[in-house]
Amino acid sequence: xxxxxxxxxxxxxxxxxxxxxxxxxxxxxxxxxxxxxxxxxxxxxxxxxxxxxxxxxxxxxxxxxxxxxxxxxxxxxxxxxxxxxxxxxxxxxxxxxxxxxxxxxxxxxxxxxxxxxxxxxxxxxxxxxxxxxxxxxxxxxxxxxxxxxxxxxxxxxxxxxxxxxxxxxxxxxxxxxxxxxxxxxxxxxxxxxxxxxxxxxxxxxxxxxxxxxxxxxxxxxxxxxxxxxxxxxxxxxxxxxxxxxxxxxxxxxxxxxxxxxxxxxxxxxxxxxxxxxxxxxxxxxxxxxxxxxxxxxxxxxxxxxxxxxxxxxxxxxxxxxxxxxxxxxxxxxxxxxxxxxxxxxxxxxxxxxxxxxxxxxxxxxxxxxxxxxxxxxxxxxxxxxxxxxxxxxxxxxxxxxxxxxxxxxxxxxxxxxxxxxxxxxxxxxxxxxxxxxxxxxxxxxxxxxxxxxxxxxxxxxxx
Amino acid sequence: xxxxxxxxxxxxxxxxxxxxxxxxxxxxxxxxxxxxxxxxxxxxxxxxxxxxxxxxxxxxxxxxxxxxxxxxxxxxxxxxxxxxxxxxxxxxxx
Numbered sequence: 001x002x003x004x005x006x007x008x009x010x011x012x013x014x015x016x017x018x019x020x021x022x023x024x025x026x027x028x029x030x031x032x033x034x035x036x037x038x039x040x041x042x043x044x045x046x047x048x049x050x051x052x053x054x055x056x057x058x059x060x061x062x063x064x065x066x067x068x069x070x071x072x073x074x075x076x077x078x079x080x081x082x083x084x085x086x087x088x089x090x091x092x093x094x095x096x097x098x099x100x101x102x103x104x105x106x107x108x109x110x111x112x113x114x115x116x117x118x119x120x121x122x123x124x125x126x127x128x129x130x131x132x133x134x135x136x137x138x139x140x141x142x143x144x145x146x147x148x149x150x151x152x153x154x155x156x157x158x159x160x161x162x163x164x165x166x167x168x169x170x171x172x173x174x175x176x177x178x179x180x181x182x183x184x185x186x187x188x189x190x191x192x193x194x195x196x197x198x199x200x201x202x203x204x205x206x207x208x209x210x211x212x213x214x215x216x217x218x219x220x221x222x223x224x225x226x227x228x229x230x231x232x233x234x235x236x237x238x239x240x241x242x243x244x245x246x247x248x249x250x251x252x253x254x255x256x257x258x259x260x261x262x263x264x265x266x267x268x269x270x271x272x273x274x275x276x277x278x279x280x281x282x283x284x285x286x287x288x289x290x291x292x293x294x295x296x297x298x299x300x301x302x303x304x305x306x307x308x309x310x311x312x313x314x315x316x317x318x319x320x321x322x323x324x325x326x327x328x329x330x331x332x333x334x335x336x337x338x339x340x341x342x343x344x345x346x347x348x349x350x351x352x353x354x355x356x357x358x359x360x361x362x363x364x365x366x367x368x369x370x371x372x373x374x375x376x377x378x379x380x381x382x383x384x385x386x387x388x389x390x391x392x393x394x395x396x397x398x399x400x401x402x403x404x405x406x407x408x409x410x411x412x413x414x415x416x417x418x419x420x421x422x423x424x425x426x427x428x429x430x431x432x433x434x435x436x437x438x439x440x441x442x443x444x445x446x447x448x449x450x451x452x453x454x455x456x457x458x459x460x461x462x463x
Numbered sequence: 464x465x466x467x468x469x470x471x472x473x474x475x476x477x478x479x480x481x482x483x484x485x486x487x488x489x490x491x492x493x494x495x496x497x498x499x500x501x502x503x504x505x506x507x508x509x510x511x512x513x514x515x516x517x518x519x520x521x522x523x524x525x526x527x528x529x530x531x532x533x534x535x536x537x538x539x540x541x542x543x544x545x546x547x548x549x550x551x552x553x554x555x556x557x
Contacts, residue, residue, distance in 0.1 A: 080539040173519045187518055216525040217518070278508065285504040296479060303480070305554050307543035316557045321482035333481060337472070337491055338498055340479040350506065356515030358505045363516055395494060396501055412519025436520070 162429020
């Protein structure tokens with residue numbers, strides 16, 4: 001009997017290597033489980049082989065397997081090539097379990113913007129799994145996949161990992177290829193791993209990271225060290241007060257994060273307070289100008305001409321406008337409109353231009369903090385998983401879910417979420433952020449803390 | 464800050480090639496006004512000496528070798544096309 005709720009990818013590999021289970025049995029254990037969480041938009045048959053199964057977020061192109069990005073405009077789209085990250089997984093023998101649900105074009109924090117309906121949180125199905133990568137997070141903590149790929153523009157890997165109680169990495173900008181990934185905001189988009197523990201997360205990152213000649217924004221990443229130790233001696237951890245005392249952080253979240261910081265100190269870390277005076281205060285405003293502006297440009301390609309939905313019209317312009325009206329849901333339309341407005345003649349400098357300068361301020365503030373600290377910590381999400389439907393009518397309230405994940409994304413920094421406890425019976429996520437290319441420091445610290453915290457990743461109601 | 468007018472919503476929708484229903488225009492007028500008011504916060508800071516950041520990494524232009532390489536076969540290129548005539552994507556007249 002394979003316990004898919006508890007088995008790690010590393011554990012699965014051991015069972016396969018010792019021939020205690022076959023590849024077919026392993027795949028069937030995940031594939032045969034009922035997806036009552038709506039984690040998947042599409043599930044695949046076993047392609048054969050002995051590799052570890054994996055789930056992939058539906059914004060990542062997979063050859064011959066439908067890729068919708070959670071949108072009706074790509075409902076019948078079947079890629080004719082693999083995204084580089086999908087190809088790298090295949091080259092390592094990983095077998096695709098299916099494509100996971102996402103807010104439409106990865107725009108959202110709950111999966112409620114998916115054109116195909118929301119996913120549910122494995123800890124409490126009446127609550128959201130976070131977003132946009134809620135499908136990947138729900139699949140991993142719900143026992144439907146040992147690990148998964150997500151994508152993160154302003155928090156779409158870290159925030160769902162926090163809400164579902166798993167480990168998620170948003171890598172340093174440029175370390176993972178976006179070739180073949182549906183573009184949202186290109187100066188921010190990153191692909192990254194979601195897993196049950198830090199070692200699996202590091203291993204999956206090592207598979208997907210590295211320069212890709214098909215994505216010229218990629219750079220070579222330092223060799224990944226899968227973490228093993230339990231000491232944090234000499235690690236300097238900064239606690240930015242604005243990210244830990246921000247308005248809206250639930251008391252239960254603060255308590256769990258404080259307890260984790262005390263544990264880090266007991267493991268030998270040097271903990272000190274620091275400050276990011278403008279990053280939290282201006283981060284969300286900066287993000288909600290830059291991301292929609294870039295999205296309005298990226299989503300211009302959905303014109304009904306070459307692929308995707310087409311609604312006929314009497315002339316080309318009418319066809320394009322009808323196609324886009326019918327194909328895009330409310331959130332992409334809202335962001336296209338904000339972005340088009342912010343980039344339009346007469347407004348460009350006041351909005352997009354100003355936001356790019358604020359981005360410099362945020363980047364410099366982080367650089368200054370990292371002169372004195374190896375990494376900084378905060379809650380990943382101000383709240384635990386919220387009720388489905390509770391924020392759908394208030395876009396600005398929904399945008400504030402990403403208050404603490406956005407600043408480091410603006411600066412291109414890597415961020416790791418690890419579960420650090422429960423509040424109201426729901427997982428709380430600890431966010432670890434380091435300088436660019438510091439993934440190994442995050443893995444080492446995350447692993448040592450994970451051992452000390454001893455969080456049970458299996459949702460209480462499923463034990 | 465001034466609210467967005469209905470005409471501005473329609474103008475931006477035309478720029479973005481979105482045919483919006485009357486109901487959508489009304490809703491977006493409210494929501495865009497609220498969101499733009501919230502994001503205008505970026506103008507509070509003194510940014511006179513701050514350069515813009517377009518890309519988070521300090522990397523120079525990266526160039527691909529200018530050499531021909533294999534392309535997708537045409538049948539794959541057109542596999543997702545809504546309409547095709549010979550080796551062209553077919554669209555309504557401009």
